[in-house]
Amino acid sequence: MTDTVSRRSALRLLGGAIAVASAATTGLVSPSHAYAYAQARPEAGAGPRVEGLLARLTLDEKISLLHGATDPNSLGQAGYIPGVPRLKIPPLRLTDGPAGVRVTAHATALPAPVLLASAFDPELARRYGQVVGREGRALGQDVLLSPMVNLIRTPYAGRNFETLSEDPLLAGDLVAAEIKGIQGEGLIATVKHFAMNNQEKDRDSIDVRVDEQTMHEIELRGFEAAVGAGTGAVMGAYNKVNGTFACENKTLLTDILRGQWGFEGWVMTDWFAAHSTVAAITAGLDMEMPDGTYFGTPLKSAVQNGSLPESYVDRAVRRVLGVMDRFGLLDGSVPPRPARDAKAGAAVALAVAKAGATLLRNEHRTLPLSGGGGTIAVIGPTGTLPFVSGGGSAHVVPDHADSPLDTIRARAGSRTRVTYALGEDLFGKAIPASAFTPAFDSEGQGVDAGKSWQYDGSLTVTETDEWTFVLHFSSAPTARPQVLLDGEELFPLAAGYGEYFSGGLVSADPDGLSVRRKTLTLAKGTHTLKITAEGGDAGLLFRLRRITGATRAQDVAAAVGVARDARSVVLFAYEDATEGLDRTTLELPGNQADLIDAVTAANPRTTVVLNTSSSTSMPWLARTGAVLQMYYPGQEGAAATTAVLFGDCDPGGRLTQSFPVDDSHHPVAGDPLRYPGVNGIEEYSEGIHVGYRWYDAEGVRPLYPFGHGLSYTSFSYEDASTRWNGHGRGHGLDVTFTVRNTGRREGVAVPQVYVGRSPDLRVDQAVRVLGGYRRLVLRSGERRRVTVHVDARTLSSWDVKRHAWVLGSGRRAVWVGASAGDLRVRTTVDVK
DSSP states (O other), X not given: OOSSSOHHHHHHHHHHHHHHHHHHHHSEEOSSSHHHHHHHOOOOOSOHHHHHHHHHOOHXXXXXXXXXXXXXXXXXXXXXXXXXXXXXXXXXXXXXXXXXXXXXXXXXXXXXXXXXXXXXXXXXXXXXXXXXXXXXXXTTOSEEEOOBOOOOOSTTOTTGGGXXXXXXXXXXXXXXXXXXXXXXXXXXXXXXXXXXXXXXXXXXXXXXXXXXXXXXXXXXXXXXXXXXXXXXXXXXXXXXXXXXXXXXXXXXXXXXXXXXXXXXXXXXXXXXXXOXXXXXXXXXXXXXXXXXXXXXXXXXXXXXXXXSOHHHHHHHHHHHHHHHHHTTSSSSOSOOOOOOOHHHHHHHHHHHHHHHOEEEEEOTTOOSOOXXXXXXXXXXXGGTSOOOOOBGGGOOOOSOOXXXXXXXXXXXXXXXXXXXXXXXXXXXXXXXXXXXXXXXXXXXXXXXXXXXXXXXXXXXXXSOEEEEEEEEESSXXXXXXXXXXXXXXXXXXXXXXXXXXXXXXXXXXXXXXXXXXXXXXXXXXXXXXXEEEEOTXXXXXXXXXXXXXXXXXXXXXXXXXXXXXXXXXXXEEEOOOBTTBOOSOSSOSTTHHHHHXXXXXXXXXEEEEXXXXXXXXXXXXXXXXXXXXXXXXXXXXXXXXXXXXXXXXXXXXXXXXXXXXXXXXXXXXXXXXXXXOBTXXXXXXXXXXXXXXXXXXXXXXXXXXXXXXXXXXXXXXXXXXXXXXXXXXXXXXXXXXXXXXXXXXXXXXXXXXXXXXXTTOOSOOOSEEEEEEOOEEEOXXXXXXXXXXXXTTTTEEEETTTTEXXXXXXXXXXXXXXXXXXXXXXXXXXXX
């Protein structure tokens, strides 16, 4: 065997060929993509170079490769493996990067992955991955802790913006393409979080109980696609799966990942997700991050005292070195690090944001806007404050980020007047000095380095009202001022990493100070107030502001005034999500619903632009003229939003998740055992009926269905035909149909093919599943004949008795349409 193809890879190649051949006669489908993957890109196995290094490594050196350490030259990345200089094994630097490289240096802030996914375009996902891959290497990184492919199971999950879809086929297609883009630039990709990490609530302890069919058909398909694309690493999840922590779960890490799928890379923990030494490494875990709590001294002790054979350490090291060798890191063949190409990165960021922009509603030709005169009113805090990314691991230091108000003004031109109103206050207004006894200026209190400052007095409230206190401060989060109101601390430190996962927008004000909030009802009268602040090593500046019912009413009144005087209104609404926290409602936060109601009553030609993480309920929808979903659009978000608003490009996005009507009508509503869990246990009792599958099964109508998105033109779908191909690598179904642009301008169509149940399978099946899709750009009047391939895996179900995929044969319905809720053409096919 050569250095690049191991004996095991060759066996997988042969085994895959046998499995594909047998599928045509038995109805069983190959349990992995091993055949196609080995053909496309063989993995490095333990060749002579790796085995030679392994033989020369001491036990201490081996163990140093299996856990994180402190980087002596950190750029602020997430993790570091020191390497072994004696043997010229280089260090590894590991960086977050779901939407761009997360270090302290500037990088291209790409749109959130959910916005990328909305384009339904694997080629665009590959280009997205190329940008991250090139920039990661340019910024001194070796491993990217991305992409995330956990399915959108609950609309409340705090990281829905970091992942791709509620549909396993779409998620798998996109994650595979992105990994190829990342690794094609020489950066090692890490698919995460393996597995069932579908919420942030209790993520480090929740025990997910899930059946075998649901696991394989829903959550695992994206991970399998990532393995098929050659991902170098896999990150284990925090949560338990069926009673065992994911990072020491043999069923996941060995039986499925390596046994069924043939993965030969390494498995690392999520940060601080290890819980054991011997149990974890024997189950299939290879690396603990970010330190050596379990895989440092305890691992060495386990080998020395005989409780762990050293062969397990060798196995883990072999996997790490094997991937390093595959990427040229051991023999010096890795290409030189490139320079950053900020211009190229920005171009891709802009293309993705335009392609994923999803127009949900457009009544009475509200959009596109006209720049030919009149007045456009821009309303909302994110109309002036660019909403680049969500909080936590997805945060990137962008090269720039323009204000939507500025780009709208520039595009509207000199003949059109553009006005602005805040509408919703994020950062508070000054508390009058007269409200304090003794009086003090709460707008800019400074404390010198090494000094302390204290205020001990009272706050007088003239009317009972809801107050939101807003603290702005310049120190580290854990060294902020202490504020006691009536003896209660307003801004206590959050537990664990909560302080660092506090949002991507609302956690810092426009001049860079950190921000924390506390909302409570204050009774009329006098309240005791005590503030203690320490200057620390660098000094401290802080402000204490407030938002009240009275200030909100003033902001809404001002917004209504500018809306009434304008021909068109663009109202920017937000929802700030972050790693570490789930949402508690689908409603927009703060006073935004009341703001939208008031503005749309004053001017029905109002477009609401949503910078939100996931689905949003819209009780205000009927009064709006248009709704444009932009999620977190990255550094070029203002330019992309403006281009769509004015019709310079067609809104090309489609929903990758169903939007529920409200908090009571979605797959996990009303069942705490289903979400967020009861007594530490959560049951995926919806089974395979996730997302649009649940709406179909239950007969519940969503606010907007999976796949929905409008164009500025219109399309017809006709002449559908099907052809079953039961042999060879093209094993599956071809669906051919015609798409015609029936409107007056060029536009983007995303026709989708759905396939119904098999009459021959005696397992639970969805009413219909997405079988395939195609992204098209058609000129006015253009007609195109399109073929969408539905592969055998999509036509199959997991049989728990056989522990394998079984082809769903028999006469099956096939639909072609514009979304899961807009199926235009129906036909049937005999699957044999």
